[in-house]
Amino acid sequence: MTAPSVVGAPPDKPNALVELLLRLGDDRLVLGHRLGEWCGHGPILEEDIATSNVALDLLGQATMFLHLAGEIEGKGRDEDALAYFREVVEFRNCQLVELPNGDFGFTIARQFLFDVYAVVTLDALSRGSHADVAAISAKALKEATYHLRHSAEWMLKLGDGTDESHRRVQSALDALWRFTPELFVMDDVDREMLAAGVGMDLEQLRHEWDRVVRDVVAEATLTLPHDVVRPAGARGGRTGAHTEHLGHMLAEMQIVARSHPGATW
Amino acid sequence: MVSRSVPTRDAVLAVLDTVMDPEVPVLTVRELGIIRDVSVAASGVVTVTVTPTYSGCPAIRTIEDDIIAALDRAGFGGAEVVTAFAPAWTTDWIEPAAREKLRAYGIAPPGMVEAGALVQLTRARVAPSCPYCGSPDTEIRSEFGSTACKSLCYCRTCCQPFEEFKAH
Numbered sequence: 001m002t003a004p005s006v007v008g009a010p011p012d013k014p015n016a017l018v019e020l021l022l023r024l025g026d027d028r029l030v031l032g033h034r035l036g037e038w039c040g041h042g043p044i045l046e047e048d049i050a051t052s053n054v055a056l057d058l059l060g061q062a063t064m065f066l067h068l069a070g071e072i073e074g075k076g077r078d079e080d081a082l083a084y085f086r087e088v089v090e091f092r093n094c095q096l097v098e099l100p101n102g103d104f105g106f107t108i109a110r111q112f113l114f115d116v117y118a119v120v121t122l123d124a125l126s127r128g129s130h131a132d133v134a135a136i137s138a139k140a141l142k143e144a145t146y147h148l149r150h151s152a153e154w155m156l157k158l159g160d161g162t163d164e165s166h167r168r169v170q171s172a173l174d175a176l177w178r179f180t181p182e183l184f185v186m187d188d189v190d191r192e193m194l195a196a197g198v199g200m201d202l203e204q205l206r207h208e209w210d211r212v213v214r215d216v217v218a219e220a221t222l223t224l225p226h227d228v229v230r231p232a233g234a235r236g237g238r239t240g241a242h243t244e245h246l247g248h249m250l251a252e253m254q255i256v257a258r259s260h261p262g263a264t265w
Numbered sequence: 266m267v268s269r270s271v272p273t274r275d276a277v278l279a280v281l282d283t284v285m286d287p288e289v290p291v292l293t294v295r296e297l298g299i300i301r302d303v304s305v306a307a308s309g310v311v312t313v314t315v316t317p318t319y320s321g322c323p324a325i326r327t328i329e330d331d332i333i334a335a336l337d338r339a340g341f342g343g344a345e346v347v348t349a350f351a352p353a354w355t356t357d358w359i360e361p362a363a364r365e366k367l368r369a370y371g372i373a374p375p376g377m378v379e380a381g382a383l384v385q386l387t388r389a390r391v392a393p394s395c396p397y398c399g400s401p402d403t404e405i406r407s408e409f410g411s412t413a414c415k416s417l418c419y420c421r422t423c424c425q426p427f428e429e430f431k432a433h
Binding site for chain 2: 046049057060061063064131132134140142143
């Protein structure tokens with residue numbers, strides 16, 4: 001939906017730093033919520049606890065990034081307002097994280113692809129020039145590192161496990177692969193932030209991501225899917241174009257806050 | 266009642282030494298290493314700077330409330346808690362005496378944080394000794410435990426499951 005524009009008025013140029021923070025926060029908010037859906041449904045107790053723990057870390061990171069986004073935006077929105085009172089087209093997460101959980105193999109493969117992305121991007125951001133962004137990223141990086149250890153180990157166990165686990169995690173990888181090019185698209189926001197010394201060179205980081213993903217996939221006796229070429233100009237989650245799944249997820253995530261605004265307990 | 270006298274920094278620290286971590290109630294918030302600064306303004310208002318352990322630690326709000334309540338009870342009303350993210354919290358800040366308290370409580374204390382490669386795949390780390398019988402014949406069952414800061418372990422000697430405070 002586009003807001004009706006006043007003829008002659010200059011279009012609102014989004015603040016690149018706020019946009020970057022929304023992307024970082026929304027990736028974690030949405031994936032954290034998805035992982036939370038496993039709570040009480042994990043295949044074994046340890047993994048039920050593990051996915052809930054990772055979900056908590058991601059929600060905590062989302063809180064920090066979104067809080068800062070709201071502060072810099074200066075419109076009086078805190079992290080809760082941003083999480084519960086934005087519409088689906090205002091979310092800036094990548095599509096990868098909003099996909100439904102599928103089976104445990106799908107959740108692990110999605111997590112693994114994201115965890116590698118989180119580690120390489122947070123490492124770059126933690127060395128950036130914006131003190132708050134760097135501090136939050138450095139803190140989140142410590143957590144992302146052990147999230148990756150967990151998901152990578154499961155890639156090995158499932159890929160190099162039984163025929164059934166191998167088949168399932170391979171089909172998950174095949175289905176997820178077309179959502180990965182979006183992670184590395186550089187747009188105006190990324191270019192402005194990179195030039196300002198705050199952001200990251202996603203095209204450069206892609207090589208690092210590729211190397212780790214390829215190593216683990218090979219070790220897990222899995223086959224890397226064929227590279228997908230992203231159509232030029234294709235829109236994605238970073239500009240508010242989402243799969244049909246995000247709206248359903250948000251409906252569930254936001255209903256209590258919207259039904260009882262300002263409720264406390 | 267809100268006291269208007271200006272407390273000394275040491276008096277504030279003494280109060281903080283009575284505030285326990287809600288999830289590991291043998292450690293004070295200072296022993297846990299999350300108190301990064303204490304300042305007292307000329308007006309007497311106390312500001313305590315806290316850094317979270319894990320980003321998603323659900324205890325952080327409780328800890329902030331506990332600090333403010335304890336200071337209030339000591340007559341230092343109107344205290345403020347501010348959050349600092351840098352430098353990121355590490356278990357290396359937990360002193361040896363506090364580590365011993367953890368062990369006595371049945372939680373294996375954290376080892377030192379190793380600076381490894383950015384992406385490390387093999388779990389080379391050695392399982393911690395059993396806090397109950399001291400046996401090194403243990404295994405790590407899961408890196409994720411009842412709270413974000415702990416892992417689940419098992420002692421093969423005394424057949425006792427136990428928790429480890431993870432190096433972080």
